[in-house]
Amino acid sequence: MSTGTKIAIGGVVVGFLTLFVFPWWLSTLIILGAIGLPVAGYLLLDPSQRKRVNRQARKRIGS
Template sequence: MSTRTKIVIGGVAVGFLTLFIFPWWLTALIILGVLAVPVVGYLALDPSQRKRVRAQSRKRLNG
């Protein structure tokens, strides 16, 4: 199992745990915040920086 898979499984487990500890709306806000941070970070990049990030991810996929 890859490291990324372990992180995803841990994140899902923490998400379910927060459902039992906090109200559902607070859990939804936490999950949305965790998803929004990388999106906002990507959108804050210049177009040339975004191009470099996309090229780097393609390079990882191919080799």
């Protein structure tokens, strides 16, 4: 598992733990931010950059 994936999963877990501490709407914003930021970053890449990212991911899977 890549470092970025571990950080994203950790962010979602922390978001769920905040459900017990903060109001529900703040916890929901934290969870959506942890999920949405990597997705938005990927969507902001050019098509050639996306292809490069996908090629690297496929190389790691086969290794």
